[in-house]
Amino acid sequence: MTALVIAEHDNQHLKIATNHAVTAASRLGGGVHVLVAGADAKAVADQAAQIAGVSRVLLAEGPSLAEGLAENVAAQVLAIASSYTHILFPATAMGKNVAPRVAATLDVAQVTDITKVIGPDTYERPIYAGNAIATVQSTDKTQVITVRTTGFDAASASGGSALVEAIPAVADGGKSCFIGRSVTKSDRPELTAAKIIVSGGRAMGSSDKFTEVLTPLADKLGAALGASRAAVDAGYAPNDWQVGQTGKIVAPQLYIACGISGAIQHLAGMKDSKVIVAINKDGEAPIFSVADYGLEADLFVVVPELVASL
Amino acid sequence: MKVLVPVKRVVDYNVKVRVKSDGSGVDVSNVKMSMNPFDEIAVEEAVRLKEKGIVSEVIAVSCGVAACQETLRTAMAIGADRGILIETSEELQPLAVAKLLKVLVNKEQPQLIILGKQAIDDDCNQTGQMLAALAGLPQATFASKLDVAGDKATVTREVDGGLETITIDLPAVVTTDLRLNEPRYVTLPNIMKAKKKPLEVLKPADLDVDVTSRIKTLKVSEPPKRRAGVKVADVAALLTQLKNEAKVI
Numbered sequence: 001m002t003a004l005v006i007a008e009h010d011n012q013h014l015k016i017a018t019n020h021a022v023t024a025a026s027r028l029g030g031g032v033h034v035l036v037a038g039a040d041a042k043a044v045a046d047q048a049a050q051i052a053g054v055s056r057v058l059l060a061e062g063p064s065l066a067e068g069l070a071e072n073v074a075a076q077v078l079a080i081a082s083s084y085t086h087i088l089f090p091a092t093a094m095g096k097n098v099a100p101r102v103a104a105t106l107d108v109a110q111v112t113d114i115t116k117v118i119g120p121d122t123y124e125r126p127i128y129a130g131n132a133i134a135t136v137q138s139t140d141k142t143q144v145i146t147v148r149t150t151g152f153d154a155a156s157a158s159g160g161s162a163l164v165e166a167i168p169a170v171a172d173g174g175k176s177c178f179i180g181r182s183v184t185k186s187d188r189p190e191l192t193a194a195k196i197i198v199s200g201g202r203a204m205g206s207s208d209k210f211t212e213v214l215t216p217l218a219d220k221l222g223a224a225l226g227a228s229r230a231a232v233d234a235g236y237a238p239n240d241w242q243v244g245q246t247g248k249i250v251a252p253q254l255y256i257a258c259g260i261s262g263a264i265q266h267l268a269g270m271k272d273s274k275v276i277v278a279i280n281k282d283g284e285a286p287i288f289s290v291a292d293y294g295l296e297a298d299l300f301v302v303v304p305e306l307v308a309s310l
Numbered sequence: 311m312k313v314l315v316p317v318k319r320v321v322d323y324n325v326k327v328r329v330k331s332d333g334s335g336v337d338v339s340n341v342k343m344s345m346n347p348f349d350e351i352a353v354e355e356a357v358r359l360k361e362k363g364i365v366s367e368v369i370a371v372s373c374g375v376a377a378c379q380e381t382l383r384t385a386m387a388i389g390a391d392r393g394i395l396i397e398t399s400e401e402l403q404p405l406a407v408a409k410l411l412k413v414l415v416n417k418e419q420p421q422l423i424i425l426g427k428q429a430i431d432d433d434c435n436q437t438g439q440m441l442a443a444l445a446g447l448p449q450a451t452f453a454s455k456l457d458v459a460g461d462k463a464t465v466t467r468e469v470d471g472g473l474e475t476i477t478i479d480l481p482a483v484v485t486t487d488l489r490l491n492e493p494r495y496v497t498l499p500n501i502m503k504a505k506k507k508p509l510e511v512l513k514p515a516d517l518d519v520d521v522t523s524r525i526k527t528l529k530v531s532e533p534p535k536r537r538a539g540v541k542v543a544d545v546a547a548l549l550t551q552l553k554n555e556a557k558v559i
Binding site: 097099100105111113134136140174178184192221229242246277294 | 437
């Protein structure tokens, strides 16, 4: 029984989401291999080889894999799928994009967003925005899984000494073509990897206010910035800041929710945070029912005050 | 060109579901059901393509119980031209739905299939990608912008950390993200008109698809409850708590 973890990377750096998926794979009880599919991605494979618990790294390099197009990455996974009992992807945009293609081609179901491994074919996963937890058992011969990264600690990035083996890259499928990417350049930590998150809701009132009020707090704390769906819908913050059922699932040490009412769909994305602080004028806001510390006050007054006192 | 828009009937997004006491599932009796919000965005996008003259026909399809006809009527009230219901009372998982849709894709030959990126009940995020794989089509998931020109579509996708743009050859599958559009309000005259639009009902057996579930749900339980903490009086008190009690800053 061997599990294959598909690495999340940008051809230079291995993303920490991979380490979380490795932990999930280790819990299955067999060996763990990692596939790095990319272009000029040797450095990524070397990083993957250091992860504790990984016994082999397969490196497929080619122009078809440079930009992570779903059709090509899926084909690459399928080329080696028969050697594995389990194929795991971190539940990132990449993982969610590719995993179902792999599963459907193998004619197996996919188990999305597992948060716990109960046995080699049995898992826990949240449904209904995390308002219920389902224990599910897959009856398929190959188990295709996406791993909710907040459900598993990251495997140590050092201590492993896996062999890196080059494998041939698949040819380009030819039906899709990468044009460009606009990735927000930021010195802040990534939302899903941040220890502290400062998040804003509809009460921020405007994009300018959002930036003006929350950025200094995030700067002081070395925090990532997040937003509720309402704030994203209103155009106050970019969609990749969205925390919630339909955005990112986060579990930082400290989550500071400013002017967020606490809709079900938002709570789904942050209720596993270690400590939650809610700042809201409305004392009845549902966010207070999950907050460890609630401050019932005007955020435009107290957030600057907080910044000044830090 | 034809567009196929699969739509799912789900528990309304405003409903907080309750887990049944016997752990067999969630209680969905007597709760409000609606079209999956991401599918509504998909219908809107297809109808806008029709209004721009790029698309000639929008076909809404739903798989599930007879009541999914209501969901299809909603899609037709937004502007879909006709509906197809693949009726079954069996639980349908994404792989089964993708197989059913693939048969319809073969039959109807749409150039585009637009559907929501995930359903808000099972939160699977699988059906579009699975359909693309089974039908041998390219995919553009999590779309926030869609331009169709000739036999290609250019799609801006929401990815971790920003946006990505790809072009895909048609026919193709596109799954919608939140910011693709804002669905219109359905007006009463359009609801009345939708009642007269054609709605065909098929059975999975008619399409020769085995919809047996591959994943068994052993139990459904309540998530661990997070208890409410304390209200603090002011910023100073908050900082004291964070530093001394929670020790997170």
